[in-house]
Amino acid sequence: MSETQTRPAPTGRPLLLMRDIRKEFPGVRALDGVSLSVGHGSVHALMGENGAGKSTLMKVLSGVHPAGSYDGEILVDGDPCAFAGVADSERAGIAIIHQELALVPQLSVGENIFLGHERARRGVVDWGATHAEARALLRRVGLDEAPTTPVSALSVGAQQLVEIAKALAKRVRLLILDEPTSALTEVESDRLLDLLLGLRDEGVTCILISHKLGEVVRVSDEITILRDGRAVETLAVERGEDGTPSVDEDRIIRGMVGRDLDQRYPERVGEIGGTRFEVRDWTVAHPTQPGRLMVDGVGLTVRRGEVVGLAGLMGAGRTEFAMNLFGRSYGRRVRGSLTKDGEELDTGTVAAAIRGGVAYVPEDRKTLGLILDDDIRHNTTMAALDRVSSRGVLDPGLEAVEAARMSERMRVRSHGTTQAVRTLSGGNQQKVVLGKWLFTRPELLILDEPTRGIDVGAKYEIYLIVRRLAAEGACVLFISSELPELLGMCDRILTLCEGRITGEVPGEEADQETLMRLMTRTGDQDRTDPRSPR
CATH class of the missing domain: 3.40.50.300 (P-loop containing nucleotide triphosphate hydrolases)
Known part of the structure; x- marks a missing residue:
């Protein structure tokens, strides 16, 4: 210490x-x-x-x-x-750094640090002073970046340090x-x-x-x-x-x-059945960099009633794999197949994936999961409008009933389903996202960082929902950066590094040290797109 x-x-x-x-x-x-x-x-x-x-x-x-x-x-x-x-x-x-960073991606680090209180002489920006002071502030926060670097080129962690440097520039x-x-x-x-x-x-x-x-x-x-x-x-x-x-x-x-949580994770109930979904040789190329593979030959199975964890460091390809599997929402699929009960399943579009019984809860609920200015009711039903429609026409009464039923099931704390989602707490927003995809009646539910930014009580409620889904026979692919969460929730855990599966450990045999070792294991295989010129 x-x-x-x-x-x-x-x-x-x-x-x-x-x-x-x-x-x-x-x-x-x-x-x-x-x-x-x-x-x-x-x-x-x-x-x-x-x-x-x-x-x-x-x-x-x-x-x-x-x-x-x-x-x-x-x-x-x-x-x-x-x-x-x-x-x-x-x-x-006094300076506040919000969870959603207030930086302008197109501007440089130095420009962001002094945005609104520019270093200027006679109304003209003094770039020498700007860059000199920015370099001193960056050294103070331990960030080895040039003041001229665009913020868009930085990792989220580096952007947090820029935000702190920006606050220090105001003599916080x-x-x-x-x-x-x-x-x-x-x-x-x-x-x-x-x-x-x-x-x-x-x-x-x-x-x-x-x-x-x-x-x-x-x-x-x-x-x-x-x-x-x-x-x-x-x-x-x-x-x-x-x-x-x-x-x-x-x-x-x-x-x-206001009480003790004797267990952080609920106990498993129900039995695990046979293999329901199988992914073979799933390979995904970067959307803008030809020849760069983000996912390289991933294969996995998920059994009926099973929660399978996917562990990996940032950049390992977990989210890229999940988003491409769900309607090609990221990158370009090079090859690979997904089967359900032994028959190949088409997930080439989001609509096709939903029809096939696949649902994806994204890690960024505010950008990818919700329409923040809309209400709970519409956010809940938007992915399965056919369930609240008659002959192609939306039934508002049925929509209100179904949204209220799902909101109650998710234990969303609100004034009613007409409340705007942006006014909810982070945990309740996450419950709305989860309810939205459960409303599609998925057979394979992919959860990407499902408890990020929510409190321990709301986490436990989400864990209970996941356990209940598994007990009802659903298949769950659980992606998380928190190793204790994976250890507490998953029946099996697969590790990913540089786009490849590097290990598989039964849940009862896994520990953090083993997972971390597998998550940092790399190979020397060729990582180029086989369709790209050599």
Whole structure:
């Protein structure tokens, strides 16, 4: 354990004090008298189930919800603050990095860092100063990239570091990070967390929202738990001489859900039958780079009632395989076949895949899974309109009944199926996506990062749904970056590296070390497209 990780929590007058914050939206009270105190030079975690009010509280603090739209008081360094917008909070040294990054892909790293507060002389951008200051900030966050590099060329992890550099350029005193590691690899997450600890020791206070309990325990000085719009407790994290924290994951879970979760994963029920689906030699070329194979000869089987895991590091080809299998939604299929009950199945279009009993829940629910401005009802039924239509004409009454039934089955927390999906919490949005594809009555359900960015309680509910589907005889292909999740949910786990299957382990025999070894195994086979010129 590093010296920064064993540092005791700061004391003295808090940098931030929020008193009795109340915020309402039409029909719902999002914050109900929340108070929060954050000390100077600390990492303070905000925990809670989806919809508990974490992001809303931080939007109040950062001016996204301006003064006058909420009740309560905010004090920064003892001074009352009423932010009319984000610009006001930034002038007070507060910056927020949202889960959806606010970068312009077409602009360079340096341009993004100083966007809105450009380094200029007499109204003309001073590129020398821009690049010099950007280089210094990039060194500070540990990113080895030129300021002229387009943001679109960076990984998600590198873009997170650019966002932090952008905040530091504004002389931030309080940095708010909302799910900063949800789309990062394990290595990228570790680097980001180490950076937060370094910034803390430089005097920058951080508020961290995360559903990854291990991360929170590792870096936090204090943890405030929200439940149903109220702050229920704040836990001080003390560390022993060996670095062991005084707060563990089970203690946090108990505070979040109001009860103990004796098991993180539900027990298997039902029997596994014979092989239902089989993929042979599935090979996919990159959509814009001729000759580059993203998936190379993948073969696998899924039995009736079985949950098969697919593990791999970022870039291994998991999502590319799933999306191409489901209606050629990514890249170009070079070769391969999919059979159901021994007969070849056409999945050449999304419509054909759905007719064949295949459904795909994408990893990016907001971009690929939902129409955010539309309501729960339409999002639920859009993939199977024939089930709520008569002679090609939509039956609104039947649609409302079926959407309500599926919403109840998924335990979506809402004011009704006419509520816009964008107003739901992340966990409830994920349940709507899952319900949308379950409404198609799939026989093979492909889940791509189905619990990304949602809390432990909502995760468990999704795990129960998956287990129930398997018990009813459905086949499930479960893709996840979280190895404990795969170990807890899957009957078999296949590993993928550089587009190839590198191993297969029965669920009861698998462990993280074995999976990681297989996930990093590479071969020397030719990876070029056999249809491309040599």
